[in-house]
Amino acid sequence: MHDEMKEVLISEETLQEKIKELGAQLSNEYQDRFPLVVGVLKGALPFMADLIKKMDIHLEIDLMAVSSYGASTVSSGEVKIIKDLDTSLEGRDIIIVEDIIDSGLTLSYLVQLFKHRKANSVKIVTLLDKPTGRKVDIKPDLTGFTVPDAFVVGYGLDYVERYRNLPYIGVLKPEVYEK
Ligand SMILES: O=P(O)(O)OC[C@H]1O[C@H](OP(=O)(O)OP(=O)(O)O)[C@H](O)[C@@H]1O
Numbered sequence: 001m002h003d004e005m006k007e008v009l010i011s012e013e014t015l016q017e018k019i020k021e022l023g024a025q026l027s028n029e030y031q032d033r034f035p036l037v038v039g040v041l042k043g044a045l046p047f048m049a050d051l052i053k054k055m056d057i058h059l060e061i062d063l064m065a066v067s068s069y070g071a072s073t074v075s076s077g078e079v080k081i082i083k084d085l086d087t088s089l090e091g092r093d094i095i096i097v098e099d100i101i102d103s104g105l106t107l108s109y110l111v112q113l114f115k116h117r118k119a120n121s122v123k124i125v126t127l128l129d130k131p132t133g134r135k136v137d138i139k140p141d142l143t144g145f146t147v148p149d150a151f152v153v154g155y156g157l158d159y160v161e162r163y164r165n166l167p168y169i170g171v172l173k174p175e176v177y178e179k
């Protein structure tokens with residue numbers, strides 16, 4: 001797996017340091033508010049698992065699965081709900097946890113949906129932001145790292161379902177896409 005990587009963009013150690021900072025920031029901000037932390041599957045799974053362990057407050061978690069990429073590296077533009085939340089959002093303070101904002105289509109869809117479901121507040125926390133990919137105007141409230149205009153994999157992010165289990169973020173060698 002590691003020999004298929006052109007470069008490591010963000011090491012495991014750097015990721016973990018940043019997640020500790022983000023967790024501390026969120027703990028401060030949401031003290032006594034019992035937020036609902038919503039992970040967007042599948043990509044956000046490793047980030048969410050590590051982030052909530054760095055949040056030293058009472059919180060609730062729920063998971064939603066959506067997909068807009070299918071087997072491609074280009075967004076289809078259509079967001080499909082594969083698994084919905086189990087929790088009512090009415091009056092809740094929501095923290096959406098994402099692995100990456102690229103075109104912004106997934107998150108703009110979710111923010112609208114959660115407001116429609118009468119959430120009290122909706123905050124976006126993303127591990128990675130790729131501003132060059134943006135198709136809709138949406139900005140995260142908290143970002144781990146800004147990444148360049150390249151297709152990145154690892155730590156939740158996949159290429160055709162592979163590489164999600166890498167502990168770092170990297171860029172694949174071009175020949176991997178030609179297989
Ligand atoms: O800003 P966007 O262009 O919408 O891209 C971001 C979304 O794309 C990826 O999910 P994907 O649809 O590939 O599903 P996955 O998390 O199961 O891999 C990623 O996990 C984000 O949810």
Ligand code: HPA
Binds near residue numbers: 151153158
């Ligand atoms: O760069 C990316 N890598 C993996 N999945 C993604 N989904 C949106 N952008 C990306």
